[in-house]
């Protein structure tokens with residue numbers, strides 16, 4: 001069904017598209033080893049589940065080459081429209097886009113060689129159902145790769161600032177109230193095993209961000225674009241925002257400061273052959 005997910009908490013604005021593009025650049029070197037471990041390769045068909053504006057879909061399309069195919073599926077008409085526009089002027093011709101809810105995929109069973117889901121499972125209302133759909137469309141022997149948050153509240157800045165703790169608590173609570181969780185990575189391995197998949201590897205993806213680095217900028221892009229909604233919905237006040245921004249400016253000028261971003265779990269699992 002074609003929808004723009006009004007309950008997708010981060011929204012689908014042009015600013016969010018830009019932010020997702022920047023986020024893709026910052027984290028893409030963590031994705032490649034997972035794709036390699038999963039055996040994603042030339043000639044394969046891979047589903048990018050909850051592809052957003054399709055930044056990873058395009059990398060996957062280059063990876064599988066012209067004989068392979070990418071199914072790029074997202075609930076947001078706006079994100080899929082953006083991707084379609086990009087593809088019009090691109091040499092990439094092997095992406096098939098679809099506006100669809102990932103709880104009910106419009107793809108045949110046992111079809112694709114791989115499924116990739118990055119920063120999607122934390123937002124969905126029924127992650128068990130989404131995992132079972134991903135497993136259904138995978139062919140036996142195919143691989144599922146997931147990258148998502150876990151242990152979200154271990155995020156911190158050093159020297160420690162209360163304004164950071166407050167802000168990330170607000171993000172955490174607001175997503176819980178919207179039916180998702182930034183701790184989803186804690187539960188996914190169990191859900192995957194319950195769908196008769198074999199876990200190939202689980203690995204933490206964590207970084208340290210220092211002032212002036214790309215990942216430092218990624219954090220402020222995220223916080224600046226999403227704080228207004230947190231204020232509007234009562235998860236934080238305007239003065240919390242001012243304190244956070246003041247502390248952020250101080251930390252940005254402190255060469256000894258560092259930020260520990262929310263850790264991510266990288267999961268590779270395989271659908272057993274009969």
Ligand SMILES: C[S@@+](CC[C@H](N)C(=O)[O-])C[C@H]1O[C@@H](n2cnc3c(N)ncnc32)[C@H](O)[C@@H]1O
Pocket residue numbers: 005008010020024049050051052053054055056073074075076079100101102103117118119120123124125
């Ligand atoms: C943070 S974005 C990640 C996009 C992309 N996977 C990436 O790594 O850049 C989360 C995406 O999940 C999509 N999404 C959330 N719930 C969905 C659902 N039930 N069905 C399809 N897409 C969904 C949103 O529309 C959004 O594009």
